[in-house]
Amino acid sequence: MDHLNPTQTLATWITALRPGDIPAATRRDGLRTFVNWLGCAVGGATHETVDRALAAVAPFSGPARATVLGRRERLDELHAALINGISSHVLDYDDTHLKTIIHPAGPVASAVLAVAEPRRDSGRELLTAVTIGVAVACRIGNSVYPDHYDRGWHITGTTGVFGAAAAVGWLLRLSPQQMAWALGIAATQASGLREMFGTMTKSLHPGRAAQNGAMAAFLAHAGFDSSERGIEAKRGFAHVLSTKQSFGEITEGLGERWEASLNSYKPFACGIVIHPTIDGCCQLREEFGSLASQAIEVELHTHPLVLELTGKTAPKTGLEGKFSVYHSAAMALIHGDGSPTAFTDAAVLDPAVVALRQRIRVVTHPDMHEASVRIIIKLADGKVVERHVERAIGSLERPLDEAALSRKFVGQAAPVLSEAGSRRLLDLAWSLEEAADAGELLGAAVPAQRSA
Amino acid sequence: MDHLNPTQTLATWITALRPGDIPAATRRDGLRTFVNWLGCAVGGATHETVDRALAAVAPFSGPARATVLGRRERLDELHAALINGISSHVLDYDDTHLKTIIHPAGPVASAVLAVAEPRRDSGRELLTAVTIGVAVACRIGNSVYPDHYDRGWHITGTTGVFGAAAAVGWLLRLSPQQMAWALGIAATQASGLREMFGTMTKSLHPGRAAQNGAMAAFLAHAGFDSSERGIEAKRGFAHVLSTKQSFGEITEGLGERWEASLNSYKPFACGIVIHPTIDGCCQLREEFGSLASQAIEVELHTHPLVLELTGKTAPKTGLEGKFSVYHSAAMALIHGDGSPTAFTDAAVLDPAVVALRQRIRVVTHPDMHEASVRIIIKLADGKVVERHVERAIGSLERPLDEAALSRKFVGQAAPVLSEAGSRRLLDLAWSLEEAADAGELLGAAVPAQRSA
Numbered sequence: 001m002d003h004l005n006p007t008q009t010l011a012t013w014i015t016a017l018r019p020g021d022i023p024a025a026t027r028r029d030g031l032r033t034f035v036n037w038l039g040c041a042v043g044g045a046t047h048e049t050v051d052r053a054l055a056a057v058a059p060f061s062g063p064a065r066a067t068v069l070g071r072r073e074r075l076d077e078l079h080a081a082l083i084n085g086i087s088s089h090v091l092d093y094d095d096t097h098l099k100t101i102i103h104p105a106g107p108v109a110s111a112v113l114a115v116a117e118p119r120r121d122s123g124r125e126l127l128t129a130v131t132i133g134v135a136v137a138c139r140i141g142n143s144v145y146p147d148h149y150d151r152g153w154h155i156t157g158t159t160g161v162f163g164a165a166a167a168v169g170w171l172l173r174l175s176p177q178q179m180a181w182a183l184g185i186a187a188t189q190a191s192g193l194r195e196m197f198g199t200m201t202k203s204l205h206p207g208r209a210a211q212n213g214a215m216a217a218f219l220a221h222a223g224f225d226s227s228e229r230g231i232e233a234k235r236g237f238a239h240v241l242s243t244k245q246s247f248g249e250i251t252e253g254l255g256e257r258w259e260a261s262l263n264s265y266k267p268f269a270c271g272i273v274i275h276p277t278i279d280g281c282c283q284l285r286e287e288f289g290s291l292a293s294q295a296i297e298v299e300l301h302t303h304p305l306v307l308e309l310t311g312k313t314a315p316k317t318g319l320e321g322k323f324s325v326y327h328s329a330a331m332a333l334i335h336g337d338g339s340p341t342a343f344t345d346a347a348v349l350d351p352a353v354v355a356l357r358q359r360i361r362v363v364t365h366p367d368m369h370e371a372s373v374r375i376i377i378k379l380a381d382g383k384v385v386e387r388h389v390e391r392a393i394g395s396l397e398r399p400l401d402e403a404a405l406s407r408k409f410v411g412q413a414a415p416v417l418s419e420a421g422s423r424r425l426l427d428l429a430w431s432l433e434e435a436a437d438a439g440e441l442l443g444a445a446v447p448a449q450r451s452a
Numbered sequence: 453m454d455h456l457n458p459t460q461t462l463a464t465w466i467t468a469l470r471p472g473d474i475p476a477a478t479r480r481d482g483l484r485t486f487v488n489w490l491g492c493a494v495g496g497a498t499h500e501t502v503d504r505a506l507a508a509v510a511p512f513s514g515p516a517r518a519t520v521l522g523r524r525e526r527l528d529e530l531h532a533a534l535i536n537g538i539s540s541h542v543l544d545y546d547d548t549h550l551k552t553i554i555h556p557a558g559p560v561a562s563a564v565l566a567v568a569e570p571r572r573d574s575g576r577e578l579l580t581a582v583t584i585g586v587a588v589a590c591r592i593g594n595s596v597y598p599d600h601y602d603r604g605w606h607i608t609g610t611t612g613v614f615g616a617a618a619a620v621g622w623l624l625r626l627s628p629q630q631m632a633w634a635l636g637i638a639a640t641q642a643s644g645l646r647e648m649f650g651t652m653t654k655s656l657h658p659g660r661a662a663q664n665g666a667m668a669a670f671l672a673h674a675g676f677d678s679s680e681r682g683i684e685a686k687r688g689f690a691h692v693l694s695t696k697q698s699f700g701e702i703t704e705g706l707g708e709r710w711e712a713s714l715n716s717y718k719p720f721a722c723g724i725v726i727h728p729t730i731d732g733c734c735q736l737r738e739e740f741g742s743l744a745s746q747a748i749e750v751e752l753h754t755h756p757l758v759l760e761l762t763g764k765t766a767p768k769t770g771l772e773g774k775f776s777v778y779h780s781a782a783m784a785l786i787h788g789d790g791s792p793t794a795f796t797d798a799a800v801l802d803p804a805v806v807a808l809r810q811r812i813r814v815v816t817h818p819d820m821h822e823a824s825v826r827i828i829i830k831l832a833d834g835k836v837v838e839r840h841v842e843r844a845i846g847s848l849e850r851p852l853d854e855a856a857l858s859r860k861f862v863g864q865a866a867p868v869l870s871e872a873g874s875r876r877l878l879d880l881a882w883s884l885e886e887a888a889d890a891g892e893l894l895g896a897a898v899p900a901q902r903s904a
Binding site: 061 | 501504505507508509511512513514515528529530531603604605606609633636637639640641642643644645646647648651652653656657660667670671673674675676677678679681682685686687688689691692
């Protein structure tokens with residue numbers, strides 16, 4: 001009856017795990033999650049959200065033992081976890097566990113890498129910890145999704161703190177009892193409200209989950225006790241923050257089903273519902289060249305959810321552009337771009353993009369699948385071109401392959417690290433499993449010192 | 453229609469407040485809250501909960517600008533706020549806002565004092581900030597209590613973070629917009645589960661609320677934005693964490709009703725629901741001497757909440773003893789003790805106490821008031837002694853006066869600072885309003901250096 005004791009069951013399982021217990025294919029899934037996260041964190045590192053967070057917290061940092069990705073600053077492990085968690089999420093370009101829409105790497109990998117760096121843990125240990133953390137966060141998410149999310153919780157924050165605690169606790173070799181305490185200390189810090197979407201504070205959620213989860217592990221390691229039933233107790237996490245509690249999702253198939261294998265990686269830097277449209281528009285541009293000047297009207301046939309979530313007709317900022325299927329389709333048709341450069345203020349105000357987006361019409365069909373789109377473009381010469389996308393690139397059915405992940409990585413990291421620098425970091429990241437000291441890649445993860 | 457915009461209304465009110473806007477009697481209430489909190493933090497500072505928390509977090513501390521009360525360590529402001537918040541609550545001896553059972557000083561004063569110290573804010577400024585923070589935490593608590601608490605939230609943590617953000621934000625002279633952001637960043641960190649009661653993690657809640665609230669203010673000060681409707685939005689604090697939202701409790705009578713005036717100070721080092729029982733048992737011992745050897749049976753007639761919250765029949769640690777009305781009654785009947793010495797591991801395992809507590813029976817009456825008790829003791833010689841307590845000492849109806857607060861202070865602080873040292877600190881604390889530099893009292897708040 002493990003499902004009656006999910007906290008204890010998880011604690012026992014996590015602490016007994018050895019790297020060799022994780023199948024090779026799953027380890028590779030964990031590596032893909034890490035590589036994608038690393039590119040996102042480097043790519044997001046120069047965002048003003050990160051500038052402001054750093055300005056606020058750097059005066060409180062302890063000894064500078066840990067790297068801030070994509071920047072020259074160094075902080076203590078907990079603050080580095082915070083900032084890297086913010087950077088990795090700020091462009092809405094990170095990984096998605098599609099069953100729960102958790103972005104697990106932000107909380108988990110940010111905590112693990114910062115803690116592993118001064119400990120000089122091996123790449124194999126780091127990847128084991130990441131894979132464990134993703135499993136814990138997403139399994140706990142499965143147990144309460146969708147009720148928990150519908151109620152207003154940003155599930156990346158609320159479950160990410162457990163993942164970070166489990167992952168760091170594994171690195172620290174907590175005893176099963178200490179691991180149960182760490183999960184309890186995580187439970188009592190679970191937080192993050194969806195009201196914050198559209199503000200800088202959305203990115204704070206994975207950052208704080210990383211920092212708070214790591215601290216939970218350090219507290220438990222020092223003998224700071226907590227409930228050993230933090231997840232399942234009547235006044236514990238699952239009952240207080242959700243009306244649904246499916247504890248079998250946490251306890252069944254441990255070591256057999258791995259949530260890292262269900263993780264997906266965004267090809268486009270915006271909410272997942274626009275991805276089919278961007279994909280289809282990019283395909284049309286690839287085949288026919290830019291159709292902008294000839295297009296009289298563009299029809300997008302979609303599920304109504306697309307319009308509900310991303311129906312902004314006249315976005316004014318890059319951030320608003322992420323919530324406009326019109327802007328996104330126009331950028332893809334003209335430039336074939338769905339990367340962060342498609343969602344800058346300048347891109348959103350570009351007259352050519354504005355002109356085209358005004359000729360785009362969305363027709364909704366409740367019976368269509370949310371992940372599909374049909375695009376119909378009427379041209380000036382009377383011709384019509386069409387494209388149907390059943391499932392977008394980046395979905396579980398059409399995942400980004402490693403070559404595409406690498407292109408995404410360099411596309412993000414190059415503006416921060418240079419093209420050569422980002423390729424060097426990428427090579428080190430893909431070979432992380434063999435690194436005796438995982439932190440060695442961090443030398444390549446910061447921009448070169450500027451000449452005076 | 454202020455009640456539609458409680459976040460903005462609070463932000464506008466807080467930022468416009470000047471010390472002279474607070475009536476003298478209210479300022480004195482704020483001072484009493486501060487003095488009681490200071491004694492509790494010094495008295496709790498040597499508890500192993502604090503030792504372990506310090507061992508875990510000290511390696512991550514920034515520059516040592518702030519005092520850890522009752523100890524020689526110094527930390528950055530945010531970590532000092534964390535540790536002082538833990539110390540002040542660990543003995544369950546701190547203040548109680550009886551309408552909501554919030555313990556507001558832990559989150560608020562811990563944050564304010566740590567931030568004020570290196571800034572050299574005046575005593576008047578410090579007390580203004582504390583009084584504002586108590587108002588904000590308790591008003592937000594009023595708006596969601598009791599549903600929020602009943603659901604399982606430790607309301608001291610969930611509302612304390614707002615109080616700390618408001619108080620520190622006031623010290624930092626945030627703009628109204630920045631203050632709204634700070635309240636939003638507080639909202640999204642609101643956490644703390646009642647499942648943690650009886651463990652070290654309960655005390656973590658006011659500590660983290662202090663630390664997180666202060667950080668929210670520093671983030672907002674650096675321009676890190678958030679929702680400006682963090683309290684009232686559909687997916688904001690009040691709707692996600694409560695089924696009750698009475699926003700008029702937040703917005704009405706601002707500057708007229710002050711929650712610090714409703715704060716009370718515990719005469720006994722445990723949850724408030726056992727206080728009538730301890731008071732009555734102490735009264736019986738005072739009148740009849742120890743009845744332990746003659747008592748065949750002790751009946752406690754109480755509201756059911758007493759048993760729900762403190763029904764542990766066989767506590768094994770001092771901390772568990774605080775959640776046992778049986779142990780508490782036995783200690784009071786035998787030793788007349790409800791102070792921290794009544795809740796040590798040794799006290800809980802004392803055979804005489806264990807023998808008596810096993811003869812104690814609780815009879816619950818839903819129609820009784822939660823703050824009342826009737827105690828009936830059947831003696832070996834057939835006699836029966838009884839005591840009815842309508843309201844316990846320490847309640848708003850029978851408050852501790854300043855002389856009693858001073859005795860409580862010295863009783864707690866003397867074992868840590870020496871008798872003379874604790875009186876010196878007490879004098880400085882009572883005259884805080886006149887201090888040009890509030891932090892000057894901190895030299896008296898740490899134990900003398902041990903000779904080598």
